Amino acid sequence: MGLFSKEGTLKVLLFGFILGVLFWGGFNTAMEATNQESFCISCHEMEENVYQEYTETIHYSNRTGVRATCPDCHVPKEWVHKIVRKIKASNELYHKMLGTIDTPEKFESKRLQLATNEWKRMLKTDSRECRNCHEFDSMDFDKQEERSADRHDEAIENGWTCIQCHKGIAHELPAGYDPADDTPGVEEEESDD
């Protein structure tokens, strides 16, 4: 009864299968645990700054009681993209240890950089996380205000993406940052005069 006998192979396979299920299940459970809002705000950097700002916005509290929590916007839903984001997030752990943003003052001085990172990420993915809930296809432009409907029409035509106009909707904008500076359509209009 060596390892290479029929019975031995079967045992190894079964053992490997069970180990695989356990490992995979454990891995996914652990990853899901890091995808909870309670995990995000277990760091005071998040809890004291961005979370407080978010609780005053429409994504936290609104008429219909739908809430988008941190991971809904900041972690991709699809598995591959999620893993990539999670691996990149290890850099955040490193800076947590360094204490790069461990006071509100430090956070504020880094805010433009942090915000720009996130804006770039969303721009690259065509605002994928926004579109998990907000799709142009499901928008009834008749129910929107004229101004919004016009601008959305323009956005579809020119292939703009959510984040280009909707910055600072869930968190405060960096000090002195003027969204008009890179809202699409605003600059061109001005040069016409």
Place this chain on the structure above:
Amino acid sequence: MFKNVKTKKVLSIFLLAITAMIFSSVAFSVESLRGDSALDSDANKPKKHKVATVSGGIERNYKLQPPMIPHKIDKYRISIKNNGCMKCHSEKAYKKEKATRVGESHYIARDGTKLDHLSSRRYFCTQCHVSQTGDSPLVENTYEGI
């Protein structure tokens, strides 16, 4: 019982006054701010007021009135870092956003110099400009605007 007539007289006037006060308060029952509901019951729930959206803006009632805000403003915040109103009402964005431009006067500092940013004394928009609920006035009046 009483030492003299004078004390008796003063006391009887005092008692009369108190009786009168009690009776008058019953007659003209005073209503407090919380309404006339009993102390052990809840006050009357005030009606909800939704902020009105008026396309084309709200007419001025008098000359130099700061224009009123014809839309909801709960999404926009004014802080020391940013002014949410300026996202649409700034010189740069107003045309594209079809918004009213912030008045020239808002860029003039206290000493009369023209600034390239909002003057700090005009920074807090909602000190003068407010949104409206479109309710009828609490007290009827015949005032006519311009």
